[in-house]
Amino acid sequence: MSVKQYVCGPCLEEKGEIEGVVYCTECEEPLCDQCKQDHARIKVSKHHTLCDIAAVPPPEIKELLKSLIACPNHEKEEAVYMCKDHDMTCCNKCAMADHRKCEEVKVLADILHDTKADCSALKAVLHDLQQQGERLLDHERQHEELLSEIESEALSSLQTIKQKLLDMYAQLVNNVLSAIADKKKVIIEKLKTNNEKSSQFLKDVKQQSTYIEHVEKFGTHEQVVLLQRRLEKEPVCRLKSSVGELDKSRSKSSFKCVEDTSFDCLLIKIKNSLRIENFNCDVSETGSDTDNSHYKPYTERIPELQSSKSLRTIPVDDKAKRLEPSSCIWIDKYIVISLNRSHVLLVIVEGSDFVISQFNFDSIRWSVSKTGPTDMVITLPGDNKMKFAQLRYGNVHVVTELKTRVPYDHVTRNAPLNQYICMSNSKGQIDILNNDGTLLREISLSSDIKELVHSVLSLCNFNAYNRTLIISNSEKQKLVMLNLNGQTASEYNHPDLRGPNQIAVDNNGNVYMTSDNQIIHQISPSGQYIRSNLLEKGIQCPYGLCFNSTFDKIAVSSVVFGNPHLRVYTFT
CATH class of the missing domain: 3.30.160 (Double Stranded RNA Binding Domain)
Known part of the structure; x- marks a missing residue:
């Protein structure tokens, strides 16, 4: 006191x-x-x-002692009975008015006299909750120290760059420190909020513990038992729930300094070589399922035809006479083929002619992209919509639909950062969206790149290996790789590149792209020519291209002698 x-x-x-x-x-x-x-x-x-x-006793304890023995309905009346039917105390008035028909209305003193007054279990629970709260506060303190350490590491990296190229150092410092400041500000705000909540939680725990101590010291046996009942009914349950929420909301996001390129070999890219990105440093949480540190060196693999099937024989609920396979994606044992002219998605079981399901569209223009192990995004630019869908047991299920600010023609996913990269042909722009579909930022594009994007024949994909956005354009007969600041990292031109269509990236970061002249181009992650694979004679217009999950098979949707086909190759 x-x-x-x-x-x-x-x-x-x-x-x-x-x-x-x-x-x-x-x-x-x-x-x-x-x-x-x-x-x-x-x-x-x-x-x-x-x-x-x-x-x-302190005034608040005196009030607590009064409330423990007071009637719940009449504050000035003392509770003298307990109704076991309603599990509540009551005064003489309440006993006569509200509990006359109750079977078990006992004198409170008689009931509580035989009840053991033991708050040791409650004290132990509160003590444990206090320790959890203190651990959470300690976690936030250590996390704040970690932010300072990471910032120091980033500054150290900047000093190394400064020694190698002083002319670009000032610009690099500005870029990196700005990114750190933005991210640290957000994290510090989260730390502050968590600290305040944890401190309030500890105050609450301490208050309940104080109540127990004072009631045990100043109260009667009945009051101790009543306090025990009160705490078990509400405050302790609330505190348990609160500590669980605090534990869930504890700080997890951080940032790290990532090197995108070799300073000694590629000094020309020094300005964009470092960036600050989010990462989960809480050991209690699982990390990203995308790990680019295990890419293997490139070894040449020869594709051998495993199966070929005509899509002409497949019944489609559409009156269109021509089936044109525009793209394909591979999910588990299923290959999903887009038939744009028929506005249909076909789901085919690999290695058989069995079509397990089909998904129809009303929209004139649309595209589909794989964004996760079982996830896909379907764009409907004519309606300014995107459909987030999953393939479950061979059937396409739309999970949610998003109304977009601009018509997006193609969507690809930056899995390490859990973001969507969306390209609008009509607007000539590329946006980065958060995982919930909200706009993160618009990528700044040069006039040449805008012109490239403006073409309705432009497609995009994301290469997680070197974090570049790949754009293929059939009109310009070229492929361009951009960093996420909109700057050109490399361009690919080749005499045999005619009408480039769908892009696929293997587990080594190599880029594969179909071409209208019966050729699949294989390009290194840096945009260098590796080889051109001549497919079997008779294949016309290979449109779609996709890998299976183990990257040992590749599917090609194309036209063979005027008929739509799907061919699957195995790498040897």
Whole structure:
């Protein structure tokens, strides 16, 4: 109890302020020496219990003690009964008015007399909750220190760059430190919020513990039992729920300095060689399922035809006479083929002619891209919509539909950062969206790249190996790789590149692209020519291209002698 001066109650009524020396528990007021003597002489109060001022409970504890024994419906009435039917205490009035028909209404003192008053379990729970709260605070402190360490590491990297190329150092410092400041600001705000919540949580735990200590010290046996019941019913359950929420919301996001290129070999790219990105540094959480550190060196593999099937024999719920396979994606054992002219997605089981399902569209223009192990995004630029879908047991299920600010023709996913990269041909722009579909930023594009994107024949894909956006354009007969700041990393032109269509990336970061002249081009992650694979004679217009999950097979949707086909190759 905090030290506090208690003024004598009777003297205060007579406009006098004399410090009390004892406290009357019945009158609930302090008494000075003179009033103490008067109290002992008066017949009504001579048997009142007096105690030392230091033994007086704090005001909030006195209120707690009163509330424990008070009737829930009548604050000024003392609870003398307990109704077991309703599991509540009540006064004489309530017993007569509300509990006359209840079977078990017992005298409160009789019931609680035989009830063991033991708050040790509650104390243990509160102690454990306090320790959890302290651990959470310690976690936030360590996380804040980690941010400083990461910032120091980033500054150290910047110093290394400064020694190699002083002319570009100032610009690099500005870019990296700005990114750090933005991300650190967000994380610090989260830290502050978590600290405040954890501190409030600890206050609450301490308050409940204080209640137990004071009621045990100043209260009766019945009051201790009632407090025990009250805490078990509400505060402790709430505290358990709170600590669980605090644990879930503890700081996890951080950032790190990532090198995108070799400074010694590619100094011309130094300006964009470092970036600050989010990453999960909480060991209790799982990390990203995309790990680019295990890419293997390139070794030449020869594709051998495994199967070929005509799509002409497949029944399609459409009156279109021509089936044109525009693209394909491979999910598990299924190959999903886009038939644009028929506005249909076909789901075919690999290695058989069995079509397990089809998904129809009403939109004139659309595209589909694989964005996860079982996930895909279907764009409907004519309706300014995107459909997020999953393939479940061979059937396409739309999970959610998003209305977009601009018509997006093609979508690819940056899995390491859990973002969607969306290209709009009509607007000539590329946007990066958060995982929830909200706009993160628009990529700044040069006039040449905008012109490239403007073409309705432009397609895009993301290469997670070197974090570049790949754009193929049939009109320009070229492929361009951009970093996520919109700057050209490399371009690919080849005499045999005619009408490039779908792009696929293998697990080594190599880029594969179909070409209208019966050729599949294989390009290195840096945009260098590796080889051109001449497919079998008779194949016309290979449109779609996709790998299986183990990257040992590749599917090509094409036209063979005027008929739509799907061919699957195995790499040897």
